[in-house]
Amino acid sequence: MKTCRRTTDSRSVLPDDESLDNFPSVSTAEQSATTISVQPETTTGKSNVWVYFERSLAVGPLKAKCTLYQEDLLTPNYATSSLKRHLFQRHDLKQFASKEVSSPSSSSISVNLSKAEKQKLDSLAVDAIIKDSRAFGDFQKSGLKKLIDALRHGEFFCHRREELS
Known part of the structure; x- marks a missing residue:
């Protein structure tokens, strides 16, 4: 009877008779230090905020590092709303201002x-x-x-x- 074990590097389940050497993996230390820079030409159909950020491939919460301030920001599912807000508020980049039409709220009617x-x-x-x-x-x-x-x-x-x- 084969028993299965869970590995920490690959997060996969392998039978005992198979080796991890057959499967490429990245160690936890390598993953936590790896960041990638996304260039505009590779982001067809993606948000242009990634010109100003590098994705962090660290284990744990998804983050992006601002290339202007070197500040780490949380990006749930690599969503860009917090990144756009950062670029508009911290760096005064007007193209990332919220495009929502602000109508007067019901509480502002006097x-x-x-x-x-x-x-x-x-x-x-x-x-x-x-x-x-x-x-x-x-x-x-x-x-x-x-x-x-x-x-x-x-x-x-x-x-x-x-x-x-």
């Missing part, structure tokens, strides 16, 4: 309410949450905030029955 109106709305919100078993955060969502704001400003919506008559 609505002036009197203290009595605010207390009444708070009371109605708590009653609605308790009666309908809703989450307290439901009234912080942009859709409900817009609805409440529209109702407050008199933009009432007609019901379907009113449209038909």
